[in-house]
Amino acid sequence: MEKPIRRCEEHGYFRGERCQRCGSEGTFILGREKTYRLGRVVSGSLRHFPDEIGLKVDSSGWAGVDALFHALEKRYGWIKMRHLVGLIKSDEKGRYEMSGSKVRARYAHSINVNLDYPPNKLSTLYYGTSEEEADMILSAGLKPIKQRYVHLSKTYKKSVEAASAHTDRPIILKIDAGEAQKDEIEIMSATDEIALVEEIPPKYIKIVSAKVA
Numbered sequence: 001m002e003k004p005i006r007r008c009e010e011h012g013y014f015r016g017e018r019c020q021r022c023g024s025e026g027t028f029i030l031g032r033e034k035t036y037r038l039g040r041v042v043s044g045s046l047r048h049f050p051d052e053i054g055l056k057v058d059s060s061g062w063a064g065v066d067a068l069f070h071a072l073e074k075r076y077g078w079i080k081m082r083h084l085v086g087l088i089k090s091d092e093k094g095r096y097e098m099s100g101s102k103v104r105a106r107y108a109h110s111i112n113v114n115l116d117y118p119p120n121k122l123s124t125l126y127y128g129t130s131e132e133e134a135d136m137i138l139s140a141g142l143k144p145i146k147q148r149y150v151h152l153s154k155t156y157k158k159s160v161e162a163a164s165a166h167t168d169r170p171i172i173l174k175i176d177a178g179e180a181q182k183d184e185i186e187i188m189s190a191t192d193e194i195a196l197v198e199e200i201p202p203k204y205i206k207i208v209s210a211k212v213a
């Protein structure tokens, strides 16, 4: 379940009962249930179904914060701007990027956007998958299926977590990002944990582990 949103006078919005930086309880902004529901519709609107709530998202994925707020207000009569801004700014998975009066999802889009993050700097990235899919990926490469980009993990640990959501026996693939980028494949750094790419050909992919505890 989601953590509630609170706001520390000094450090801004945070999730949970206490500000992680100073231990202050801050002031209450939004409870667990509403944080969960609002989060689903905000991330869904920015990633998958802006039309469904009448929201305009530009080609780089940006939407107006005001426009998003007004679209949400029609669905959630209780919503105040602090709920939306608090949700965006306190997200613990780096789901959102806010710039001035605009907001976008950082990753996981199915709508056709062209994101413009800085290039990845890590020489190795990881991708967690299932046994069945691993064979296919090793022969055909990595390509997005429903999503706009392939999501690579910056650490082995994160790739295990990502794959474990879909399979009991994750297979971890190692991506030679340094070589791929030398060959002009554009890999972007989206968050502290995620890199995005349109496609990785098989020659840059190896199995690192077939056994994960």
Ligand SMILES: [Zn+2]
Pocket: 008, 009, 010, 011, 012, 019, 020, 021, 022, 023, 024
């Ligand atoms: Zn604080």
